[in-house]
Amino acid sequence: MTVTRRIDAVQNQKLDMTISNDTSQKIVDILVIGAGASGGAAAAWLAEAGFSVKCLEQGYWQDPSKYASASKDYEFEMLTNWAPDPNVRQRDEDYPVNDSNSPITPVMFNGVGGSTILWTAHTPRFHPSDFRVKTLDGVADDWPISYDELDEFYDLNDEVMGCSGINGDPANPPRSPRQMPPLPLGKDGKKLISGFEKLGWHWWPSDSYVNSQRYGEERDACNFCGHNHMGCYQRAKSSTDLTYWPRALRSGATIETGARVRRVTTDELGRVTGAEYVDSKGNERRQRARAVIMAANGIGTPRLLLNSVSTAHAEGLANSSGLVGKNLMFHPFAMISGTFPEKMNTWQGPLGNIAMSQEFYETDKSRGFVRGYTYQFQRSLGPAWIANGGFRDPVPWGKGHHDELEKRLGSVMAIAVIGEDLPEEHNTVELDPELTDSDGIPTPRLNYTLSKNSRDQLDHAIENAKKALKAAGADDIYVDPMMRQSGWHLMGTARMGNDPTRSVVNKWGQSHDVDNLFIVDGSVFVTGAAVNPTPTIQALALRTADYIVSNRQDIKG
């Protein structure tokens, strides 16, 4: 298939976001629910192709000049108002998630840009083998699409988001030239890499959606402040409020912020007709649409589908397979940190955008587990972050405190393990029978247990990470065998497939049950691979949008 490059070269018009809050309720072709990574990509593509598009987003626009990295209380802010866990952050626009039955807590952001406001923007791609795990390794299911079918959408997404990196990685298929050179490795990055070099293990500078030089609309180069996880003051880290949304709005798409969708509505035939939502003033509203695109993430989307019960959809919308909310996948994260004898100012440079190793990515059955993992290299931050543990245990209080703080500050680096988590039906997002958000809408409850395969992978990765840290010269190695606050990759809860009894959407992201309902977020993942998922989520969103443009002109009013 040839993709028409509808998302054209960057336009330099300025857009005043403050006047872009659409509270009118006229019928639109496409209603997008959620203005995050996937919603932005789909909306821009469709608006540029002439569809009328409206997005309902429960959160708000962010002003980068107010991000907490410029506040004197930034070390307080990162644990509170900018915490990635919505149960901790508790902003009005957040909804609580009952995670008492999960060893991993969900992290996300609710606002225009979605979780890309807080993300690290470490952006590797899936490998071709990730789409064929059943065929190759006899586990889970194959995807109904291949790497090659997604390749050009990956490229397109790289272009819009802006990718720093370099070609030639022997662990991955060749890819198009990156938009910008890699981010510098820093003294600390080079030090960690030296361990991998000594062991003869693969490493490669990470693809990152972080500007190593000016790129995009009024987006500066990274100035190495280190604090990606509270929004980027420099606008150097790509988030969809800075990339896709301005383009979508210029092409006529609109967003209503502070608009929390209660349920997707359907007619007597079961086709979607729009959504009921609560607006920013607490009024109950209705938005009509000829088609709906769900982009509320791997927890928000199943929550909404399960909340959208009707006569035609008694078990929840698009749920004839019973698989909505099932097969929840995270990437279980282990974190192995070491302290180096030398001071390397490890707070300089983005926290997790140095390099990665995929030495142990592909299946090797002699290891005792299937599939594999990626290592993502990590820096550390300032004194209070270090004192409070950062990626490890807090610095002890009392007599030994000052010496230990001095030892760790500027010297701690870590290796994060991103393991492939295979889908299991008992790992679920369901509706909590009691808990609701501030608008009385039932909230999600997670049930998750780590599989033996995932545990074995993590244990293997931990032992090898220790070797790499030691080879690089680190001591005082500390292992967090599975980080609790690491549910940043939300996948699998409305999976894609050819068989309507075994999947929720088809290979175009279209519901098997409802032909004018599409899903574009990480819910559609069949398997999770062992990489950060967002380039794949966005490439899939573009592909679904392209399908609508090419095959569903009937949706246009």
Added chain:
Amino acid sequence: MTDNTDIDEQLLEAILNRLLPAIGEVPAAGQMKLVPEIIRLSGRQARFQNQFSNALRVFKSTNLEFRSTTVDEQDDAIKAFEAEHPELFGSLLTISYIVYYKDSRVHKRIGWSGRTPQPDGNEMEPWDESVLENVRKREPFWRQV
């Protein structure tokens, strides 16, 4: 939600003295007049609002004479509290560390600039492609399908 108005400031100072003892020219944390800032910040967001004041209340209920005991007894009391109420203790310790490491006297001692991360950011050496020399020699090893 509990507020922070009934905090026993002298008790908090005594605990801070044990958590972060004096070093060099920097006095122990309880003598640095950090308490008003700890109370202000901990009252600002849900994460600490309840936990922090509860921590002090629970600690006080079992350590009524804390301030008049010896430093060793004080350390033992804090350790017992830490073991019995890890979450409450954790919130007290976290907010204490945050406020302590905001202080310019501490910055001076540890050689920390004290600047906020933005707007100035940091310097880094530019990207240097020669680091790829070894890894580039490796044959592609991704799995063909």
